[in-house]
Amino acid sequence: MNARDEELPSGAGALISARGLRKSYGKTEALRGASLDLHEGEILAVTGTSGSGKSTLLHCLSGIVRPDDGVVAYGKEDLGLLPEQRLSELRRSDFGVVFQFGQLIPELTALDNVALPLLLAGIRRGTANEQAGEWLERFGIRGQADLRPGEMSGGQSQRVALARALVTGPKAVFADEPTGALDSLAGEQVMTALVHAARESATAVLLITHDAQTAAYADREVWLRDGVVHSGSAAVTGHEAVRHEG
Ligand code: ADP
Numbered sequence: 001m002n003a004r005d006e007e008l009p010s011g012a013g014a015l016i017s018a019r020g021l022r023k024s025y026g027k028t029e030a031l032r033g034a035s036l037d038l039h040e041g042e043i044l045a046v047t048g049t050s051g052s053g054k055s056t057l058l059h060c061l062s063g064i065v066r067p068d069d070g071v072v073a074y075g076k077e078d079l080g081l082l083p084e085q086r087l088s089e090l091r092r093s094d095f096g097v098v099f100q101f102g103q104l105i106p107e108l109t110a111l112d113n114v115a116l117p118l119l120l121a122g123i124r125r126g127t128a129n130e131q132a133g134e135w136l137e138r139f140g141i142r143g144q145a146d147l148r149p150g151e152m153s154g155g156q157s158q159r160v161a162l163a164r165a166l167v168t169g170p171k172a173v174f175a176d177e178p179t180g181a182l183d184s185l186a187g188e189q190v191m192t193a194l195v196h197a198a199r200e201s202a203t204a205v206l207l208i209t210h211d212a213q214t215a216a217y218a219d220r221e222v223w224l225r226d227g228v229v230h231s232g233s234a235a236v237t238g239h240e241a242v243r244h245e246g
């Protein structure tokens with residue numbers, strides 16, 4: 001809990017509510033008052049041109065980066081004000097993250113990469129391996145369990161990264177262009193795996209993507225433009241404007 005408890009946005013029962021986020025890197029204003037609600041169990045696509053602040057928004061919502069201003073409410077906690085220890089606890093237990101290039105640990109096998117978050121949470125090696133194996137099975141990559149990331153295809157690696165993000169049973173998964181480096185077939189396999197798993201466990205997914213085909217898997221779509229979130233028809237207008245200016 002924190003001093004700003006009573007001011008926290010509740011976003012009509014949202015799992016995570018962000019209001020007025022600002023984040024600058026030197027003179028670059030990556031976020032300029034971005035607001036967003038991520039509801040329990042929903043799949044929300046965030047699109048926008050390169051440099052519009054999508055990754056920065058994901059980093060703020062998942063507690064990887066602290067905004068300069070604004071609030072990220074997760075239940076009664078403001079992520080921007082939490083001590084580092086509590087943030088890393090949330091990142092381990094409540095949030096899962098998937099990046100464009102998997103970012104698996106190259107020295108570990110697929111199975112060990114997926115088991116790692118469980119081991120960090122204090123689960124015994126045998127149980128961790130068993131659960132990790134079940135996730136690999138579910139994503140059709142059990143046969144790759146003993147391979148290291150360098151020995152797998154991009155699509156297989158991304159499914160390992162998904163398994164690693166989901167194995168702890170998080171409330172939310174943050175995926176930053178998870179199909180961005182894949183061909184369309186591998187991209188579809190990754191998205192199908194992610195969507196099925198998220199639906200089954202009612203895990204919310206914040207899905208950042210450039211690609212309309214990937215965004216089509218989402219329940220809802222918002223646009224980011226110049227560090228501000230737009231939704232609905234106004235967003236489409238904004239998107240058109242970007243194209244014409246560009
Ligand atoms: P997107 O994911 O939509 O491409 P980003 O959130 O990565 O956008 O970046 C938004 C802006 O902030 C860009 O101009 C980018 O160059 C800048 N930026 C992002 N991260 C950093 C950083 N760590 N250091 C400096 N500039 C950054």
Ligand code: MG
Pocket residue numbers: 054055056176
């Ligand atoms: Mg990005």
